[in-house]
Amino acid sequence: MSRYNRHIILSEIGQAGQDKISSAKALVIGAGGLGCPILQYLAAAGIGTLGIIDFDTVDISNLQRQILFGTSTLGKNKAEAAKQRLEDLNSDISIIAYAEKLTHQNAINLFNKYDIIVDGTDNFETRYLVNDACIITNKPLVFGAIYKFEGQVSVFNYKKGPSYRCLFPEAPAKGSVPNCSEIGVLGVLPGIIGTMQANEVLKIVLELGTTLSGKLFCYNALTLQNSILKISRNEKTIANVLKNKANFHKTKIDFNCEIEVVPISIDAFLSEENIQFIDVRETHEQPKIEDLNITYIPLSELENSLNKIDKPKKKALFCQSGTRCKRAVSLLQELNIENSFSIIEGASEIKNKIKNHQNER
């Protein structure tokens, strides 16, 4: 098999190792920034069965880092689009796309079909769901997560090692830790972190070297500083997850993004008085809106800045693209602050609309 020649001629792998890779089954959760490089390397390496689950569709803003996609796959489901690209890369392996959301209802059956689970998700709710389902099905979990210029990698639930909950027992409060779509990310960072995850998968499959089980690798792309921190298994935490095994499939996730917030056009507010406009972008973001009286509260500081919110007034929240303000409004709703609205337009468009509005007067 000349396709895998460069593996096979390594004495540490050989034909026997390559056979192990060919019989391995890995499921990648999320075909996004992390999922793309993970999938690309695992498919190239010849992982025999590669599952991809993602409900989302390809957006132009994904192409800065999600390297399996292109302009020809815009609007397509990510799992399907990834499968199409990977089949061209390696037609000798079996690639299964699940164009659906991972839930407590489908996770156990799905995980049981695979040997290794790889976490490329972008929110805590799914990360804890993946972790708990791995504990219940006794599958090793190759974990990766990113924030702006920093990344974390680990291997959980492997050979009696710790789980993600042994590191961070509970998910942080909703909205307190932003994700890439809200705060931005250096495009190459998920490439680095995802490639490290693919490497951990291959080491587990090949039983080669030492894995990151019991260790958290932390990487900073700006300083190139990295640390490996030891994590211990917490038996009580793991026992707690197993205790809820029978009820696992009944759990429902209250996804932030599913809280119904209907965005409204800025047009509805331009002629109104007694309204507070809130810019939830980070302070450095441009363009600034000059012709309105704006309160600046970055989404990351919203919960700590509730005193800046004029509660009796109507509140119109906006950001760069309409995503973060939606999240901010659902956060306010959770905190029982009513009468807040998410503006559909991003800052640049709002600026234009104000200009036109003033010209019309």
Place this chain on the structure above:
Amino acid sequence: MQITIKYFGQIAEVTKLEEESLEFSGSLVSDLIEVLNKKYSKLINKDFQIAQNQELVSNETEITGQEIALLPPFAGG
């Protein structure tokens, strides 16, 4: 005791530095958290774990090491 503290992710954004050295006279990890919460008021709302000499520790652990790290969870992917 002189200790070096490393800050990661959102924690470094609160402290506005990635590393600092400070003189610490308390005994437990929880004492140190209290000191840091006073120094950085926004820290109180952040989730993080603490590592001492590259090993994750609980709040009740005694501070013995020279290097402490404050580690937040990351959501992004």
